[in-house]
Amino acid sequence: MSAGLHVLGPVDEIPVGEGRAYSVASEQIAVFRLRDGSLRAVSAVCPHKGGPIADGTIDRAVVMCPLHQHAFELETGCSTTGAGPLRSYPVFADGSQNVVVRFP
């Protein structure tokens, strides 16, 4: 994984309240656009049984995996239902409304 900033594409590619999956420098991440417009990024594969996290349902705090409904905090990646954690990544929209993630 290469540390630093990565531009993923226009914010508009992500509908409000949903998530989309991106493959960045051999990492798979799911980026969500909350209803308040802010962004969250976590790893895209559910630690439970590999469910596609980007297809999950979210609110302001958590994402629920579509396969068995484990929930994970969008800020930290920690599971609130006893599954293993997702990784979380800093993410923001730049001046030209592109999604940017930072890899540590």
Place this chain on the structure above:
Amino acid sequence: MTALASRTGRSTPGDTRRRLVVIGNGMAGARAVEEILARGGAVQYRVTMFGDEPYGNYNRIMLSHVLSGEEDAGGIFLNSLDWYRENGITLHAGVRVEKIDRFAKLVFSDDGRATPYDVLIIATGSRSFMPAVEGLYTPGGRLLPGVFAFRTIDDTQGMVSYAQQDHHGRAVVIGGGLLGLEAARGLQSHGVGVDVVHSGGHLMNAQMGPDGGAVLRRSVEALGIRVHTSSRTTAILGGDKVRGVQLRDRPDIECDLVVVAAGIRPNVEVAVTSGLPVERAIVVDDHMRVPDEDEIYAVGECVQHRGEVYGLVAPLWEQAAVLADHVTGADPSSVYLGSRTATKLKVAGVDVASMGLQAPERDTDEHVVFSEPSRGVFKSIVIRDSKIVGATLLGDSRKVAYLTQAFDRGLPLPEERVSLLFDLGGPGDEAGVAELDGDAQVCNCNGVSKQVIADTVKGGCTALSGVMDATRAGKGCGSCKLLVRQVVEWAADGAVAEDPTAAYYVPGVPLEKAALMTAIREQGLRSVSAVFAALAPGGAEDAKSKMGLASLLKMMWAGEYIDERDARFVNDRVHANIQRDGTFSVVPQMKGGVTSPEQLRRIADVADKYNIPMVKLTGGQRIDLLGVPKEDLPKVWADLDMPSGYAYGKSFRTVKTCVGQEFCRFGTGDSTKLGIQIESRFQGIESPAKLKLAVSGCPRNCAESLVKDVGVVAVDGGRWEIYIGGAAGAHIRKGDLLATVDDPGTVTLLAGRFMQYYRERANWLERTYSFVPRVGIEQLRAVIVDDAEGIAARLDEAMQRSVDSYADPWAERNSPFTPGQFRTSLPLEVLPRVPVR
């Protein structure tokens, strides 16, 4: 390794553990093994269990709830088959042990196996006692059809399906004790009229005296159960099947079903044939060991300890712990000294607690009695030397915890005896709970102490439902729920997390369905985000609530609903059913299960073109294309050029039909045509849970209409029967007959009206098989057929609006609704794939 294996004669090379064999896989046997494992027994022992019943271990107490339909049979398992596997236990389920060879240390079972043991535990429990009554058995020696014991899952399910058959409207329960009353209450919920025939002078005479029995009788009769005390059953009438019972000196009672609940007898045959000491039951010492047998233990209802044989679960928790202390050597000083039988139960919905003496025995005994028959409350306490030596409490369980402890420990009593019966502003419930010792048992059914509950709360679990899930407290007969709640409140210092979800339609909005619908309508809330903003605490969204709200709003607003795609579950965003590997399944509409060569050809071409890994016929008479990646969905739909079959949503799914009149020589109605009409009308309407329908052309019922959410059967004379609330999945239920009508048009009308009523009234994810019995078929018939509430026209109109707003979701293939709607969220990693056949 081979040398070692042959030297020790063990089947697994290198496994030097001793062999522990358990006969009987019921509540005591499984609990004993749990206790042994908890003491690290897996290091010492390889465990093999034999169980006569072909299942894992289940909570026998809950059979009453299974009988009444409150609980699925699948929901009462304490140890699933996975549990045995995970703990390395070999379970021979459905295998009966016939004999023990104590000298060769072998157990012989009816599958012809001889199993060696180093340590043996007998936990064979008891069975229903069958009194000598004429006509109980057929000449072949089996129970007469319609006669049931009440001991096992199989007994219970047999009773349920027999009670649900047509023309089985009356039942007699022989025995007015705990089990008999539970059976009577359970049968009532299947619409069966019940008489209880009891040979004793009053109900539950093992637990209470005549005064309490009389109050209990009033409460039971108020439920609509007829009670005949001092009545002996002399014969079962019928010959080929039950048609009634004959009583001594009383008129016969006609009935279709008889439940024998006249007591239990320990299963001791194996012990007797094997030469073990048996009196009333298998004799054990204070270590739960069979006398003179170093390696044989026994536990549970099959045991006689210091002359006592127990018939309730509480003693066996204590027995299992002592047994495990010895079997594992964890505590060689541990002894079982017998249990004081303070019983606390819920019988037929009535709280019953009893301990010690039923009535005073000496002139100097004090007797404090309070009786209020109209409320079903009776309290009696026997006091000797200022200590409680007996108590009976009916219909009010508030002082039970305190009294039980006072009885167990001989606590000094307050001067004012009346405060034993009531809280008189003195130390209230709170204080009462605070005074309980840590090891006081709060839930007798599952053996949970106050300490365990308190520790769970301290561990961060402060919601009542969470504590109940974590400890199983309150999940048996339910009589201790109030006490569990008090202990949780006490342990949490008042900071109890309120049970948020119980009554709410969805967890994130604190309103029941009716109130929620009113608020939505009054405030004109047309989108899920608007509902959260207006009605959720702090306006907070809740992921778990979104799908339920989306469904409700679509139902309420139809065409005026503001559809926010993020409120949908992924299935409803992409109109396909997500599979374990993240791919989707595609099921095109095939109305009534009728297709054509053109359609089949197109489906075959699509399957070829997109390399569909599996093509399968569904249970709903359609064709399922499995393993389609999300990004292929629009192309697959385009090539199929068929509408969606809605096999993914909480919605109207499909109408299964039989060939019917057109071709079948038995057919009396055109089932296929009607099925297609129904499916065309109601396709895709959303509902609280999925709806599966069927139409059959005659009572042979080839489309299985009796086990559908709505099932239609053509009967003679061109008439149609409509059944509702059937199911044949995890839960099996025969639908209730809603109406018999003259023409297909009325079928469609009433089916639609029922579905609309269900959509408006049912809880989120409540299938019709729960909804229909909850509301009651009489009530449903009154509303839907007779329009007793004057809402039929409104229901029809609301349904019509939903029908009119139908649009085939697969049309979105041409213009995705959101950017990247069909973009893959895979293949992000190598995932398990469904094998290709």
